[in-house]
Amino acid sequence: MKITLVKKVLADGEDCDKCKDVQRLLERGGYMGRIDRVMVADERNPASSGWMVAQHYGIDTAPFFVVRRDDGSEQVYTVFHEFLHQVLEAE
Template sequence: MKIIMVKKIMADGSPCKKCSEVLERLETSGHIEKIDQVLIAREGEVGSEGALLADYYQVDKAPFFVVEEEGLEPRIYTIYFKLVKEVLNRQAA
């Protein structure tokens, strides 16, 4: 399983508030170790890695997570607590 987090950086260079809050929750819970890759969607830069992924999956919220499992279609999570319940806690079990 591979988990990609896409977080947003605002045009002025500051991190998106919700992205910072989710990243802090991941770190305090220990779930950050289960995130394989963090991509940045830079506001106003449609060519940034995170923005390209958001466009590909047609996601307009940040942060979001792409969960890839062999043999399955990638799953997109825009709600952190749903990711924890359905993926991260399941991994720990």
């Protein structure tokens, strides 16, 4: 399984508040090591990788997680606690 976190960086260069909160929860729970890739949707760069991924999946909120399972299936989670319970705590 591969997990990608997509977070938003605001025009002032700071992570969005919700992204900061989620990252803090991931770190506090010892889960950051399970995140394979972090992509940034940068408000200063509409062509940034995070915006491309968000557009691909039709997501307009951040942060979100893309989980690619070993069988090739993918699931997008926009609610952190759902992701936590269904993915991180389920293994």
